[in-house]
Amino acid sequence: MTVLRSALNTADDTFRTNYRHQKQVLAELEEQVQAAIEGGGQRYQKRHRDRGRLLVRERIELLLDRDASFLELSSLAAWGTQFAVGASVVTGIGVVSGVECMLIAHDPTVRGGAMNPYSLKKTLRALEIARINRLPVINLVESGGADLPTQSELFVHAGKIFHDLTELSALAIPTIALVFGNSTAGGAYVPGMCDYAVMVDRQAKVFLGGPPLVKMATGEDADDEELGGASMHAKVSGLCDHFAVDERDCIRIGRQIVSELNWHKLGPGPTMPADEPLYDPDELLGIAPSDIKVPFDPREVIARVVDGSRFGEYKALWGTSLVTGWASVHGYPVGILANARGVLFNEEAKKASEFIQLANQTDTPLLFLQNTTGYMVGKQYEQGGIIKDGSKMINSVANSKVPHLTVNLAASFGAGNYGMSGRAYDPRLMFAWAGSRLAVMGATQLAGVMSIVAKSSAAAAGREFDTEADERNRAAIEAQIEQESHAFFVTARLYDDGLIDPRDTRTVLGIALSAAHSNIVAGQRGYGVFRM
Ligand code: COA
Numbered sequence: 001m002t003v004l005r006s007a008l009n010t011a012d013d014t015f016r017t018n019y020r021h022q023k024q025v026l027a028e029l030e031e032q033v034q035a036a037i038e039g040g041g042q043r044y045q046k047r048h049r050d051r052g053r054l055l056v057r058e059r060i061e062l063l064l065d066r067d068a069s070f071l072e073l074s075s076l077a078a079w080g081t082q083f084a085v086g087a088s089v090v091t092g093i094g095v096v097s098g099v100e101c102m103l104i105a106h107d108p109t110v111r112g113g114a115m116n117p118y119s120l121k122k123t124l125r126a127l128e129i130a131r132i133n134r135l136p137v138i139n140l141v142e143s144g145g146a147d148l149p150t151q152s153e154l155f156v157h158a159g160k161i162f163h164d165l166t167e168l169s170a171l172a173i174p175t176i177a178l179v180f181g182n183s184t185a186g187g188a189y190v191p192g193m194c195d196y197a198v199m200v201d202r203q204a205k206v207f208l209g210g211p212p213l214v215k216m217a218t219g220e221d222a223d224d225e226e227l228g229g230a231s232m233h234a235k236v237s238g239l240c241d242h243f244a245v246d247e248r249d250c251i252r253i254g255r256q257i258v259s260e261l262n263w264h265k266l267g268p269g270p271t272m273p274a275d276e277p278l279y280d281p282d283e284l285l286g287i288a289p290s291d292i293k294v295p296f297d298p299r300e301v302i303a304r305v306v307d308g309s310r311f312g313e314y315k316a317l318w319g320t321s322l323v324t325g326w327a328s329v330h331g332y333p334v335g336i337l338a339n340a341r342g343v344l345f346n347e348e349a350k351k352a353s354e355f356i357q358l359a360n361q362t363d364t365p366l367l368f369l370q371n372t373t374g375y376m377v378g379k380q381y382e383q384g385g386i387i388k389d390g391s392k393m394i395n396s397v398a399n400s401k402v403p404h405l406t407v408n409l410a411a412s413f414g415a416g417n418y419g420m421s422g423r424a425y426d427p428r429l430m431f432a433w434a435g436s437r438l439a440v441m442g443a444t445q446l447a448g449v450m451s452i453v454a455k456s457s458a459a460a461a462g463r464e465f466d467t468e469a470d471e472r473n474r475a476a477i478e479a480q481i482e483q484e485s486h487a488f489f490v491t492a493r494l495y496d497d498g499l500i501d502p503r504d505t506r507t508v509l510g511i512a513l514s515a516a517h518s519n520i521v522a523g524q525r526g527y528g529v530f531r532m
Helices: 013-038 042-050 056-062 117-133 148-168 185-193 211-216 222-228 230-239 247-259 281-286 298-302 346-361 379-383 385-399 442-463 467-484 487-491 502-518
Strands: 069-071 089-096 097-105 137-141 175-183 196-200 241-245 310-314 322-330 334-341 366-372 404-413 430-433 438-439
Touching: 056 089, 056 097, 056 137, 056 175, 056 247, 069 117, 069 222, 069 502, 089 117, 089 247, 089 502, 097 117, 097 247, 117 137, 117 148, 117 185, 137 185, 148 175, 148 185, 175 185, 175 247, 185 196, 185 385, 196 230, 196 247, 211 222, 222 230, 230 241, 241 247, 281 502, 298 322, 298 334, 298 366, 322 346, 322 502, 334 346, 334 502, 346 385, 379 385, 404 502, 430 487, 430 502, 438 487, 442 467
Parallel strands: 097 137, 137 175, 175 196, 196 241, 334 366, 366 404, 404 430, 404 438
Antiparallel strands: 069 089, 089 097, 310 322, 322 334
């Protein structure tokens, strides 16, 4: 492998402008992450503490091994919606008793920890990540169940939580419920479906129907403890496997359960030298421009992310809009596909297909660094079979079995999002730099297309075309698409697993690769029919 030589000039104006822009974006990100950490705000936090309870992040911190990493996912879920940023649940990959686990933790300070449509998406994605990467799941439960005013949007789909928990168990991926508080109605099935249930004395409330509902349904008088307290479930129903005297005891028992899982990762450990890159990761802030139309050399990113800045480039002189090659991150070998000039032409699509097959042949995980405006359009390219070549690439990506990790560095537009292993192509984990954009196409192009369609439609109907109204529509659509392609909007809807600071790319990928190696790492040996 060659050591990459950086051509980045940290003293020039472009670098400084980009750097300032990224800093500004990161300040905005930090503000929103803080809002997520505040959960329901000071009033509800105080009330929660006054009840002698730990906040959700304190529970997580105590559960994790000392100084262990916690890769929080989708921190900005529900951003910009009627619901609190973070969507009343914290999810992430953390190390508990030496085992990488998926943590799903309700935040009871946000509307009693009730689950809204975004919390549901976040929870289901966490369960999916646990399944595809084979990570034991620990639920830290304290939730008012469904957010009742939005029940119509979540009730039916929420059943999938219980479905997925038991499916994980059947796949020999252990599931644990640590019940700190309310876990009623449908929520009672979380400890019900988990392999292990721990409940906190005088705090856990696990019943299908609380006292008022029982009174209404059967006329019976009963209190919370009789219906679903930890003591009752430990001594009478047997739903509780471990009775915890308080929250800290519950966390201790949770750690003990994980330590007794006899857990082995199925993928290999790191095999390559894991030395730091030669270049300062801080310089990553000066690479991606504020204007996503301006291309940049992804080798500058690779040089600041991979071990020793070593990169064995594949087909360097062919299909140059896509950079492909071999490297390692924290000692884990990876094949990298990175867009260089945005557009994917025929050569790039074919090069990607070959490269993905090579990685599968050698069981090497793939890292997709997206900065694409999609596949090339136009007579020359259509006649040259761009659909067939794009299809080859999508075939290779879709049928590839090695772990995929995807990072949107700047732009993810059109079918380029699919070809570069976007959300619908099952990356084990996917992240986006906070300044990136994602949409079916750029805002200006989309507004322009709509305007042309409107003009043809008016002509076909024999109507006069209102140019002024068209200008207004165009501006409105452009503004709408601009807003909808913003990284915060995209991550709010769980189209990725979280926004990251570019400087953290190496660390995030290291944690993600390590988690991905909990499962078998094996490539696809046969492929679908390629359109030649
Ligand atoms: N849906 C929507 N909002 C809910 C909610 C739910 N399931 N549960 C609680 N909230 C809201 C409350 O209306 C309250 O809002 P407000 O402060 O703006 O008035 C806020 O969350 C806090 O609730 P509160 O009852 O004050 O908190 P608590 O900590 O004392 O009690 C619960 C929490 C969850 C035990 C209690 O709110 C409760 O029993 N909720 C209903 C549970 C339920 O029946 N869920 C349906 C299951 S399918």
